Each structure stands twice: as C-alpha cells, then as structure tokens.
Amino acid sequence: MTIADSTTTRRLTARGAKTRERIVTAAADLMYVGGVGATTLDDVVAASGVSKSQLYHHFTGKDAVVRAVIDLMGERVIERERDALGHVSTFAGLRRWRDALVQNNALRNGAYGCALGSFASEVADHDEIARRALSALFTEWQDLLSGVLRRLQDSGALPAEAPVEQLATGLMGALQGGYMLAQTAGDVAPMATSIDMALAHIESLSAQ
Incomplete structure (x- = not known):
C-alpha cells in the first residue's frame, strides 16, 4: 500500500508513468543526499528534466512528492531486506x-x-x-x-x-x-x- 498523492492514482499513460517515475527518482536522490528540507521543487524540476507544469500535473505540491519518495525508498529498502533476511x-x-x-x-x-x-x-x-x-x-x-x-x-x-x-x-x-x-x-x-x-x-x- 502506498501513500502517493491522490492525483497520481488515476490511470497513467506509459509516457505519463515514465515522467512521474523520473520526477520521483530525481527527488529521492536529492532528498536522500541533501535532505528533504533543503530540496526544493525547482531542484526536482532541474534534476528530473521535466517542466514545472509536468510536475504539478502529477503532484499537488512538495508534500505529495515527499510521500511518493517515501513509497519508492521504502520499496527499495524492504525489497533489499526481504532478500537478505x-x-x-x-x-x-x-x-x-x-x-x-x-x-x-x-x-x-x-x-x-x-x-x-x-x-x-x-x-x-x-x-x-x-x-x-x-x-x-x-x-x-x-x-x-x-x-x-x-x-x-x-x-x-x-x-x-x-x-x-x-x-x-x-x-x-x-x-x-x-x-x-x-x-x-x-x-x-x-x-x-x-x-x-x-x-x-x-x-x-x-x-x-
């Protein structure tokens, strides 16, 4: 079960899903290294190579991006730990x-x-x-x-x-x-x- 923002739960096209994935992956890398507080949506836009309008098409704001990042990071960690333990x-x-x-x-x-x-x-x-x-x-x-x-x-x-x-x-x-x-x-x-x-x-x- 994920906590992704409700605006992202609608059916996405393959292109839309790829764009959303790029946003979340870029945000995850930035927030893990630089911290959530220090990472701005402008940083995420620049790192992901999407436009701000594309970001807001998928997310209502920073909290929604952070929640999607938690979903992604959680999936990575738990999958690793399942394999290990x-x-x-x-x-x-x-x-x-x-x-x-x-x-x-x-x-x-x-x-x-x-x-x-x-x-x-x-x-x-x-x-x-x-x-x-x-x-x-x-x-x-x-x-x-x-x-x-x-x-x-x-x-x-x-x-x-x-x-x-x-x-x-x-x-x-x-x-x-x-x-x-x-x-x-x-x-x-x-x-x-x-x-x-x-x-x-x-x-x-x-x-x-």
Whole structure:
C-alpha cells in the first residue's frame, strides 16, 4: 500500500508513468543526499528534466512528492531486506546480514544514514500521513527480523520463551541508532558496535 498523492492514482499513460517515475527518482536522490528540507521543487524540476507544469500535473505540491519518495525508498529498502533476511535461520546468517549492512555503509563512511531513518527524522513530526507510512515500513522491516528469530526458535537455537518481538525491537533500535552514530562520526565503527551488542545479547539466550 502506498501513500502517493491522490492525483497520481488515476490511470497513467506509459509516457505519463515514465515522467512521474523520473520526477520521483530525481527527488529521492536529492532528498536522500541533501535532505528533504533543503530540496526544493525547482531542484526536482532541474534534476528530473521535466517542466514545472509536468510536475504539478502529477503532484499537488512538495508534500505529495515527499510521500511518493517515501513509497519508492521504502520499496527499495524492504525489497533489499526481504532478500537478505527472508531465509535466514542461523546466527551465522544474521551475522552475514550485519556484515553486509556495515560494509555497504562503509562505502560512504556512514554518510546519509539509513534512507528511512533520515526521512523519519525530517518529516515524521510534520506530516502525519508520511509518519504513518514510515511507521508501517519500520514495522515491516522489524517483522522480517522477528521472522528470523522465530526460525531460530523453531530450530532450537533460541529458547521458546525468548521474547522475539522485544528482541527484534532492540535489534532494530541498535541498527537505526548505529546508522545515526556512524553518520555523525563519519565512521561505521559505532554502527558495527551497536549491532554487535544487540546480536551478542540475542546469542546469549541460545538454548543450551
């Protein structure tokens, strides 16, 4: 389910869909790197190569563009996490997931942080529709982590009484906090440490 502005839900021609996609993709790149507040619609027009009238044909204003960007970024993140976590059922698999996230973030020395976290910090307090969409995306991501922990329970690697939902919340918190610390430090070491501490706690509950 997306939160795209209602003016974009009508049937689009192939050309119209391509134009809209160009606008949203350009806006996503600008807002992720430069921030939502610093990105103007004029910036989006220039980066996408469309006219302002074309932009307003598809979107009523900046809030609508931001919501479409959240849809796009959310789809990218959740698809990536489904691929990474969908079949993980061992602690070693969780560690590989951790390694991939840290290594990918290291390519930017922690810059820009998590796409969803960055958007949440800028818009959640000002746009209730966007806040709900971001909350749903974080819930979906956390559910993927819960699924891994349940599979660990099913295999006997975690005891049946392990609080799966709470552990998944803690792991998500460590991940998002780690992204923020890496961003401010310009170094992924704090991110690695944050996730490692959460995983070490989960592993300490391993059934004997």
